[in-house]
Amino acid sequence: MATDDVRIQGKKLKTLPKVSLHDHLDGGMRAQTVLELADDLDLELPADDAEGLEDWFSDHVESGSLEDYLEKFSLTVGVLQTREGLVRAAKEFVEDLADDGVVYAEVRWAPEQHLTRGLSLDDVVDAVQEGIEEGEDAADARGKDIRVGQLLTAMRQTARSREIAELAVAWRGRGVVGFDLAGPEDGFPASNHRAAFDYLAEQFFPTTVHAGEGAGLASIRSALIDGRAVRLGHGVRIANDLDVVSREGEEVLVTFGDMARWVRDREITLELSPTSNLQSGAVTAWGDSMDAHPFDLLYQLGFSVTVNVDNRLMSRTTLTRELGLLAQAFDYDLDDLEAFQLNAAAGAFLPVEEREELIEIIAEGFQR
Incomplete structure (x- = not known):
């Protein structure tokens, strides 16, 4: 599906204001940048041109396994080991989001993975922040208004989460807006990082936790209880905690489990990434096509669903494309697509006044 000309009710989706909450820096690089940075560092890649590299990623992420999916990031992480590389990647990341109509985004990345060439944790956060600000300025010069905050990610399979939590809090007010836990879920529950989450709670610092992607309800439970996500x-x-009793046309009778009811009633934001969820096998229980994704079921039941890209390079996607795919699969109109952006704005790690401003920007953009 082409992304530039997708239209719903006559409106071009690419121009509508969007919010991106789940977007990985190392998964959203330009293929050409990966090639050039790899050449600078004398690193070998599986392709020698941008199209070939995009094809390689696209061919290798259709694994149906989160662990296999994550292995492909060694290439992009490998080229992001210098200040110059991090600044460039962050700048281009913001510019590409702005071109996609994104007005607010949170970029997540793991500082502990970028230290192999002598940079410190503070160095890498500072470099990404410099790139973000350069990208915001470049977008502004082209008449595109965008704001981007950092989510510092700790890897669940390592033992540096408390250190990354302290780093995130130290950079609060200087570009970092939240904390994330990522990596392979099976065997690495959020409870392993309780010390970090206790510290973040004491500091009143917001957290999001990867859960319910590579593992099931136990992973989500640990994220909610141990991670205070x-x-x-x-x-x-979380759809595993729903029992579909009957379907009659568009009417669905569902029994809620306690966890699903808690997530819905507390309006805990679901950072859904439709294409990525299919590629990683997160929705295998429901099917292998977009119209089988439980996104619509969760939306119709009142969950705070949001639409995200996860990894633009690996999934060869944009936020415009994801919205278009969902609209095609579930016959959504502009009101539905606006609802997803409003959910994301409400869930953003921003002060309430700034969230209200963002909601106004979205409402005005969709009304135009």
Whole structure:
């Protein structure tokens, strides 16, 4: 599906204001940039041109396994080990979001993965922040208004989460807006990082936790209880806690489990990434096509669903494309697409006054 000319009710989706909450820096690089940075560092890649590299990623992420999906990030992480590389990647990341109509975004990345060439944790955060600000300025010069905050990610399979939590709090007010836990879910529950989450709670610092993507309800439970997550990274398997009793046309009778009811009633944001969820096998229980994704079921039941890209390079996608795919699969109109952006704005790690401003920007943009 082409992304530039997707229209719903006559309106071009690319121009509508969007919010991106789940977007990985190392998964959203330009293929040409990966090639050039790899050449600078004398790193070998599986392709020698941008199209070939995009094809390689696209061919290798259709694994149906989160662990296999994550392995492909060693290439992009490998080229992001210098200040110059991090600044460039962050700048281009923001510019590409602005071109996609995004007005607010949170970029997540793991500082602990970018230290192999002598940079410190503070160095890498500072470099990404410099790139973000350069990208915002470049977008502004082209008449595109965008704001981007950092989510610092700790890797669940390592033991540096408390250190990354302290780093995130130290950079509060200087570009970092929240904390994330990512990596392989199976065998690495959020409870392993309780010390970090206790510290973040004491500091009143917001957290999102990858859960319900590579593992099931136990992973989500640990994210909510041990991680005090106010958003769930993907969280799609919360649908496992729903029992569909009957379907009659568009009417669905569902029995809620306690966890699903808690997530819905507390309006805990689900950071759903439709294409990525299919590629990683997160929705295998429901099917292998977009119209089988439980996104619509969760939306119709009142969950705070949001639409995200996860990894633009690996999934060869944009936020415009994801919205278009969902609209095609579930016959959504502009009111539905606006609802997803309003959910994302409400879930953003911003002060309430700034969230209200963002909501106004979205409402005005869709009304135009």
